[in-house]
Amino acid sequence: MTGGPLWAEAVAAVLLVTSGVFVMISAFGFVFLRDFFLRMHPPALAYTLGSWSVAIAGVVTFSLLDSSLELHPWLVMALLAVTVPVTTVLLARAALFRQRQARAPDVPAPLGRLGPR
Amino acid sequence: MEALLALVIGVLGGAGVWLVLRPRTFQVILGLALLSYAVNLFIFSMGSLFIDKAPLVIAGVPADLDHYTDPMPQSLVLTAIVIGFATTALFLVVLLASRGMSGNDHVDGTNEDA
């Protein structure tokens, strides 16, 4: 499998386990929380630590494998940070809109124009 | 795992066939899409399936089907995916045109529910 030293393998293993655990927790939260806006929070666990630890594990593994610094898994991390917000922002806005349309309780009023004109 | 994969292909294909037989154009297009997954996986499964033996040639590894996955079905599937995409797009547009002209989304342009 890998020819790297054991410590590196251990680091990668720990990171992978972390990733798995966080992904599980995020999925668990996503499924079992009852309010949609509450449910929007747990996925962030997966988007961040869940993927970052895999990326770092990848960097460690591949760098040792090729005996040079391989940063490309990090790219995934960076791209995710940029792209994930698009869906989240739009989805939150959509949920807000629909809840307002449905006149659900506990929904804040539209922001409108708050600041000084 | 072979049995399960075969089952997956069967279920995708079966669901596709069911949808293709339905009266609404949107159902039909989804059915065609599912069917194309099934067919692509089916073609794919014609080659010898291996884990981690991608057909990327590595110097020193014997060039045979024990050391690499069969590239042929892959190249066929690749072409099939592209063509499937194109035809799905086309079908969608024709479906929309039909919807616009007939005023409903029945495959025959009639408004009866069946």
Add this chain to the structure above:
Amino acid sequence: MYLAALLSLPFAGSLVTALVPTKARTVLAGIASAVALLTAASFGALFSRVRAGGVVSERITWLPSAGVDLVFRLDGFAWMFALLVTGIGALVALYARYYMSPEDPVARFYSSFLAFMGAMLGVVLSGNLVQLVLFWELTSLVSFLLIGYWYHRADARRGARMALTVTGAGGVALLGGVVLLGRIVGSYDLDVVLRAGDVVRAHPSYPVALVLLLLGAFTKSAQFPFHFWLPRAMVAPTPVSAYLHSATMVKAGVFLLARLWPVLSGTELWFWAVGGTGLVTLMLGAYAAMFQNDLKRVLAYSTISHLGLITLLFGLNSPLAAVAGVFHIMNHGTFKASLFMAAGIVDHETGTRDIRRLSGLLTAMPITGGLALVASAAMAGVPLLNGFLSKEMFFAETVFLSSHPVVELTLPVAATLAGIFGVVYSLRFGYQIFVGPAATDLPRRPEEPPRWMRVPVATLVLACLVVGIAPETSIGPSLATAARPVVGGTLPDYDLAVWHGLNAPFVMSLVAIGGGAALYRLLVKQQRHGRFSDPPLVDALNGRRLFESALVRSTRLARAALRIVGPRGLQTQVFAIIAVAIVLAVLSSRDVPLVWGSRERVPASPAFAIFWVIGMICAVGAAVKAKFHRLVAITMLGGAGLMTCLTFVWFSAPDLALTQVAVEIVTTMLFLLGLRWLPMRVPGLPHRRSLRDRARRARDLLLAIAAGSGLAALSYAMLTRPAPGSISPFFLARALPQGGGANVVNVMLVDFRAFDTIGEITVLGAVALTVFALLRRFRPAKESIDPPEQQSAVPADPETDLVRPRAGDKAAGGYLMVPAAIARLIMPVALLVAMHLLLRGHNEPGGGFVAGLVVAIAFLLQYVMAGTQWVEARARLLPARWIAVGILLAVATGLGAIVAGYPFLTTHTAHVRLPSIGLVHLPSAAVFDVGVFAVVVGATLLLLTALAHQSLRARRARATRRGGGA
């Protein structure tokens, strides 16, 4: 090529007349008569060569490998017929000059007329059976045009179609019979066939062949039960009737009987089939003719009857009868043509053909009347006229026939009876209209027609008289010449004398004339009381009615059948396709049980087991939700797609995974774009489905399960059997050294199987163009022009971020501000990644296709986040140009190889040494891949932006609607 030239004369005349000014009647008639006369004279000149059984034969090779050459063969019989066809043709052409109205553009008439003459001559001169069929069908076709000459009249159209249908059907049967006969004999050559009578009659296929051939002959000669088309054909201009129903068209059938008489006759089957049909037709025609009130219809039914007589004569299996048949062909042609022309004159002069109205015309037109009386006497079989002679021979045959006792008894009686009928209708035609008090209420005041209109009639009547008075000297040699080939070369003993003594036949003739006169009196009296205006008894046997109702019913029946076996609904078609595929697959493999193989199994992976289960649930979920929850179904479909993609990853197909991911994204976008235009569908209250509906769903479910199981079983069988000796190792071995790439799949796409790829990008391009073309004409449903619910639900408060997040091509604001900014950030990165995928594709996963998709998606993202107008104000994408350039690049790469002397698409690698970098390999496959890239970018953008533009158009439509409403 004398005969061929002669045959081509009428056709040439036909062409010429077609080009002559349409109303130059005299010129046209002159040409037609001249052609006919010239041809007739030329045939007449050949008499010496056919007289003693000689045969003139010419051959033009046409289809030697099929045994079909154009053989023109003139023997005595053909000679006689050719003279009849051309001689009467000349007279009719002359007659028509005066018959047709001066306003009538007769070029078409003469052209068809001459073509018909040619076709008929072709039948007569055919020395090859297939050639005979060819001209035979030609006569059907041209007669169709002639009968339908006045096609602005519905009855003309109907009559023409009926004639074509019946005779065409006969022609088809004839073709079948001829092919069989040719197969039996081993040749279509008439000479060979005529010598092979014994072989033919002994062959097991003889009955079938005979029946088919007779069907041809009987339909053409209007034999019962196919006789009904002939009266209908009376709608043709009278010259046409005079020509078609005397000497030509209908005679083709009996010509065939006579022509093949030596080959086919002499059997019981022949006797009963031909003789029986002839007898029935003879009786029926004569009987029906008595009651007709239309001059032409009397002649039509009498023609049927006389054709029945001729058929009967040929059916008697006696050479003497056959001679009589030949003789009667000649006689009937003469007197019937003159009668038709006389009827035409009457019609022309009085304006009616109704026998009940016509009377005493002899005073107004004595010459015509005299001629008509003589001709009708010939038809009745009055002595000293030609009709008497052949009828006498017929009576003799019936008397001296040796056959079954019943036949021997009934035949003479029937013949006499027919003779009586014949006298009756002849009297009705001749006596009733010309003799007696002059009619007073005619549409027109009758007088003698122009002289040249009478000349043809007079010529023919003269012929009747001459033959009737001095048969042996006038017609004897010709008859012998004509009859000899029919009876196989040796003529039987016969005597053409007018007077044979007071024998049985003469008594029969007397009885016929006397009885006929009496019956005529009776009939006239009855008809004065308004009875018998329709033929009694035979109405039930109305073949025409049966035929027409059969046609109408068959149309209705065919439509009903088509609704069942050719359903127009899509669902039924799809069901049929899938069911047929399943059934055929099961049937073809039923002999061999499906055996699972013993290949080493893939190690189990719980993770992938779960993924696959997810994939299946998604697929089923999509199927369930597709009707009412389209968006949900799309998400489910996405789930199934993702699992497909993971399968590719797991089983070492990185290129497939990449492509699948990109395609998934674009497909989802596509569906979402389409969703906008579909009607809202809300699940109604759970209603009880009808039983039919439920049955259909159950049926569909069963089929879906069958299809799924079949696919699963097939793939399991394939998955578990040992891998075959595939051609793939070749690619693995050569991809790097000879294809110049480590990524075998990519090398296959751009090199080994580049031809596939060129097709694939063409497909993509074609689809994109189609979509663009179709969407240019897109017209959304009325309710879809309105903005979606979500947009109209936004309160009209300008303070919310949802209202007009952008104005025109300004950058997005409101709720889209952040997503749009991020999208702009992503753009360059996406392009960079695309370049990365494009350039590495040859060695690593990637390639032009996925790179193109990435670029397209990046642009689409801008469309989504910043809006169509914003993007298009900043970038001219010209997708069609991309497609064109891409395809041209790919083609140019291929042609480059040709320039270098290699086959299309052969790859070359340029090795360039660059300073400080070293050797760089530039495979031409890379250029090819760039072409693929360009096509994909162009096609994908064209597809999706064309859809996106519809929203703009809807907005514009709303604006105009509002503007129009205000």
Add this chain to the structure above:
Amino acid sequence: MTASPAHLFVLPIVLPLAAAASILLFGERLRRFVSFLSIGFSVAGLAVALEIARWTARAPHAVGVYLAANWEAPFGIVLVVDRLSALMLVLSGVVSLAALVYASAGWSRAGVYFHPLFHIQLMGLNGAFLTGDLFNLFVFFEVMLAASYGLQLHGSGWPRVRTGLHYITVNLLASSLFLVGLAVIYGVTGTLSMADVAANVALVPAVDHGLLHAGAAILAVAFLIKAAIWPLNAWLVPAYSAATPPVASLFALMTKVGVYTLLRLSTLIFSSDAGVSARFGAPLLLCGGIATIVFGTTGLVASLRLGRIAGFAIIVSAGTLVATIGFGDVALTAAALFYLVSATLGASALFLLVELVERRDGGVDPAPEPDEVVLVDEDTNLDDAEAPLVGRAVPFSLALLGFAFMASALVVAGLPPLSGFVAKLGLLDALAAAATAAGAAHAAGAWTLFGVLLLSGLVATVALARAGVQHFWAGVARPPARLKLAEGIPVLGLVLAFTLLTVHAEEVLRFTTAAAEGIYAPKVYIDAVLSAKPLPGPTRPNVEAEGRP
């Protein structure tokens, strides 16, 4: 073996593709120029096809092989030229040229991108006729279909869209079946080259025969759909009769691609050398073909509109062809190939005429003749106005149309004297021979087909006469059609084509006989394909040393 001319064989594919791309580069501007360019390419294509046909005619059983991308079979994709494919190429050249000229008179401007799509369709057709690789065949089918979707929808409008939706759905299903069947065949034989499949099919282990046959059957269904075999053909008549005339005219060729493929693959792969698989599916083809003829004939009886009649005529011809494949008989196949050419030309011409004739009718469905629907009494006068007994003058354009219509109808119905008759005669003769030959295996089938052919010819005659009467005779009051030169030329060109076909029937028959002999002796084809060697070249240093790994 005659040496293959360099690159000639690839031109029928490259030429249309280049045409499509270069026309696309001009966009929708310079319409006249684009029309000329398009026609120019088409003429060049026909010339190439004729040259290829000449090449095949030169040597007996000539099989030309072109190694695309310089890779030998069974690994690379080969184009194979024999008489059969050459015949199809010429046919497609003629039909497409006529349709294109016709379209340039106006129909090409009914929508955008007509010319590129047209040439792409042509490329697909030619590719399907040329390729020697199963998957490449699929690709060319898709090329052909993708363009055909666009062409079928050309001009848009509800009838086209509605029928187009059905047409596309059915063909997408067919494509799925194609892929499944193809995959199974690859799975069992390990190869995609048709010649190699044929060479290996006898060696398939017994346990795999079921799989092979199931795969072949599924594949066959795909082709049967394309060949419009009952019960898989309900899409054809609506789609074709809704398409614009030049498109329908070109489509007359499309069903023949299905037939061609069935003929090619069944004779190649399931030849008499194929062991247990020999003549696989032949009875089915016979039955399906006969059922299709019956279906099409029923349609002819039921139809009044010329477009539908032409569509059903196409179905009848497809059924006839497929049924003859079922016999596996050289003489019959030779006749069938002649029939294929003749019927296609006839149907093409008919489709071109449909619109010219119906344009006269002002696009309104003709009212059925009174006796079409109800029985009328003998004495009923059908002429309300007692129309005078004076004939009508026929304007030149109408006469020309009528003449062309009659000629096409003769060809379609198989009536003398044109090529349709020769074809029918050949078929009947060969059938009679097959039926009466000693120990004939399919005497019953042969007799049935014999009878069915005769009857269907009769029905076609009746139906076409009915339609002709309706369109040319019944509507005399309507103003005559205005005929453009560019519309008249292709129609007359097709009439000339089947006149030439009749006059030179012997040569063509000899050609088709040789073609039939060639396809029933597939060893020549297989050997030619498998022995073709790539050029030693830029990346192929040691060709001679290579073999199948």
Add this chain to the structure above:
Amino acid sequence: MTLLSAATAFALGCYAFGSALVLVRLVRGPRAQDRVLALDLLYFHGMLTMLVLGIRHATDTYFEAALLIALLGFVSSSAMAKFILRGEVIE
């Protein structure tokens, strides 16, 4: 079984199981936004699976597919979100 292969197996198992959980939301909803988020998460899990498979087999082969999901995977889910919000993907 090495440490790393055990860890990758665990991680893959977690992703699969997590996906199964997410599937519950994809199937049950209740609202469209739940399903869209669920699909986004499924894609994300798929991406992680690709990365971990790459680590497991010590290969870069699958990296680009993961990269593609990271780069453009959001496009379809954000388009869906926009569709929910506006009923129209491209305005």
Add this chain to the structure above:
Amino acid sequence: MTILRKIVPAPLSTAALVVIWVVLARSARLEQFLLGLCFGVVIPLATARLSPRARVGRPLVVARYVVTVGYDVVVSCFQVAKGVVVSPWRLPRARFVVVPLELRDDVGLAALAMVTTIVPGTVWSELSIDRSAMLLHVWDVVDEESFVAHFKKRYEAPLKEIFE
């Protein structure tokens, strides 16, 4: 200098692209650098009209900000994870919070959205049309005002420095 400006209108973007290219290529050889540079120049030029006009200054602030956010992500991850795990028994005190904004720059606001998204515990929900305030859904908040103050200081202020 102006020519260089014309060729490389956005040096930061070019640099980022070169880095990404080299990382993607998994090779630091010269040819890859040159190729990366090539794309780094061409792509921004080609997409100039589609790209945001962002002025990015204060590299030090950027670096510090990235580290802060990274740290916060990890910390919040554990907090939210814990909250999720105990959620069956004790739901977090989640609520919507309106945060008044001073940041106006497009890219700055986008960056702020990214931060709120990737830091677990906050969800960007709405932005007022005049960009004067945003609506956040916060996972667990006790005191709204102190949260707003903390948020503005920690996340908004540095962005204002960077982008304006």
